[in-house]
Amino acid sequence: MKKFVIHNGWKMKPKPSPYFLLTNDNVSMEEEVFELIPGKELSIKVEPNSKKYCVGFSTPKRNRISCPTAEILDGKNFHCASCSSSEFFTCKAICQGEFCNPSSAGAKTHCWKTKAYVYLTYIAGKIKVGSSTSSIRRWLGQGSDAGVVIAEGVGLEPRALEHHIGSLPQFPLAIRISQKMKSLGQKLDKEKITAEMEEAINLIYSTIKSNIFYSKEKLTGLTFLDEFHGEISTIEARPMIKTLDESGLDISGEIIGVKGSVLVLKNGSTYYTTNLNSLIGSYIDLDEEVKEMKGQKSLFDFV
Numbered sequence: 119m120k121k122f123v124i125h126n127g128w129k130m131k132p133k134p135s136p137y138f139l140l141t142n143d144n145v146s147m148e149e150e151v152f153e154l155i156p157g158k159e160l161s162i163k164v165e166p167n168s169k170k171y172c173v174g175f176s177t178p179k180r181n182r183i184s185c186p187t188a189e190i191l192d193g194k195n196f197h198c199a200s201c202s203s204s205e206f207f208t209c210k211a212i213c214q215g216e217f218c219n220p221s222s223a224g225a226k227t228h229c230w231k232t233k234a235y236v237y238l239t240y241i242a243g244k245i246k247v248g249s250s251t252s253s254i255r256r257w258l259g260q261g262s263d264a265g266v267v268i269a270e271g272v273g274l275e276p277r278a279l280e281h282h283i284g285s286l287p288q289f290p291l292a293i294r295i296s297q298k299m300k301s302l303g304q305k306l307d308k309e310k311i312t313a314e315m316e317e318a319i320n321l322i323y324s325t326i327k328s329n330i331f332y333s334k335e336k337l338t339g340l341t342f343l344d345e346f347h348g349e350i351s352t353i354e355a356r357p358m359i360k361t362l363d364e365s366g367l368d369i370s371g372e373i374i375g376v377k378g379s380v381l382v383l384k385n386g387s388t389y390y391t392t393n394l395n396s397l398i399g400s401y402i403d404l405d406e407e408v409k410e411m412k413g414q415k416s417l418f419d420f421v
Contacts, residue, residue, distance in 0.1 A: 121404050124149070124173040124182070126379060126394040128258040134346045136258075136376035138394070140404075144171040145184045152404070154376050156348030160383065161370035162392075163403040164362055170399040172198040175205040178224030196398050215278025234276040236330070238289070238318055239265035240311050240340075241378075242301035245318050247289045249280040257343055261298050261378020264311050264340045268319065271330035279328045286325065288318065295393050298380055302391060303356040306344055315340055348375020350382050357382055357389035362396040370409040385411060 125139035129151070138152040154160070172185035173196050189198035202208060209221040210229070220226035235253045238245055239262040250256035257265040269279055284291040323334065344351040353374065360369045369392050371383030379395040385408060 119404055120401055121152075122146070122171070122401055123397045123399065125398060128255060130252075130255055134254070134258055138397075138404075144173075144399075144401075145188055147182070147184060149182070154373055154381065156373050156375050158373045159371075159406055159408045160373055161403075161405040161407060161409045162367065162397070163369075164367040164397070164400055165403075166366040167364055168366060168400055172196070172201050173399050175201040176207075178206050178222060178228075180206075191399060194396075213274075213277045214281045215274045215276070218274060230273045233270055233272055235267045236269040236271075236276050236279050236283070237265050237267045238315060238322075240315065241293045242297040243304075244293055244297070245289060245314060246293055247280055247283040247291065249276040254341065254343075257341070258346060259378060260293070261380055262343055263306055264308075264315070264342045266315060266319075266337065266340050268322070268332055268337065269328060269330040270332070275328070275330050279326075279330060282326055282328070283322055286322075288321070295380070295395070298378060299359055299391055299393075300356065302350065302377070302380070302382065303353050303389075306342075306351050308342060311342075312340055347377045348373065348382075350375040350377050353382070353389055355389060357391040360390050360392045362392070362400070367392065367397075368411055370411050372408060 121140040122142065122144045123138060124141055126137065128134055128136050136154040138154065140150050140152055141148060170191045172189040172191055174182055174184040175197060176182055185198060185201050191198065197205060206222060207225055209219055209225055218226060232251050234249050234251050236249045237253050238247055239257050239260065241260060241262050248256060253265060253267050269276065283289050360367060369383060369390055371385035371390060374382040374384050374389065379393055380391055381394050382389060382391045
């Protein structure tokens with residue numbers, strides 16, 4: 119079946135689970151959720167030189183409006199300029215906590231009334247800092263191995279603290295998707311992660327002052343997230359990376375799991391991975407069966 123991808127993410131109820139949000143075409147308002155359940159068979163194909171389209175924007179009431187001009191996009195953007203400026207929370211993506219420049223009155227009201235959390239999260243062997251109104255959802259969306267909340271507040275303070283911590287060279291604000299993919303197949307050492315997180319917290323608390331920090335006594339233990347990633351933590355080989363480019367994309371197999379936006383499939387004896395974010399705004403052929411992949415080789419060709 120051919121579908122248009124408008125979003126991929128994680129739903130939280132009844133338990134955290136990754137999904138595609140699909141429509142029949144890039145102007146349709148009828149959405150359907152396709153869950154990416156471990157063990158399910160899946161084939162995704164994108165034709166060569168396929169166009170990407172704007173996915174529209176979200177209103178303050180979280181309703182999606184399709185792009186009025188069905189804009190064709192270049193590069194990695196999901197929105198055209200017009201829809202990006204209309205997006206409810208565009209301001210959140212660029213805010214550094216210095217001043218409030220809301221994209222809408224609703225966005226300002228939401229930000230100044232909704233509690234946000236500053237956190238540390240462990241991704242691909244690195245500790246990054248971030249802030250969110252839903253920390254576990256954010257950790258899952260980023261592909262975190264573990265996370266801990268260290269502060270809470272409203273308005274500009276959480277963003278300001280996030281960027282203050284991010285100014286320290288040890289704590290990046292973002293981790294590249296290539297780093298996340300390269301970390302697949304590596305053993306998850308929870309004792310090592312716990313020790314590194316404790317060291318990071320001690321460094322931050324001794325370096326930065328903020329009235330929204332939790333006291334160390336209030337900090338909870340790390341939340342590990344491997345149970346939500348299917349069987350990804352058990353694989354012992356780095357998957358072959360399949361990238362959507364001008365030649366399209368052809369990937370198929372049994373779903374091993376999803377880590378952030380990184381999908382891992384197993385076809386025969388070989389693991390494959392692709393970045394689900396790259397499919398947003400694209401038409402895909404989606405089937406719930408395993409197919410032989412073009413150019414597929416035996417496991418011995420990769421070892």
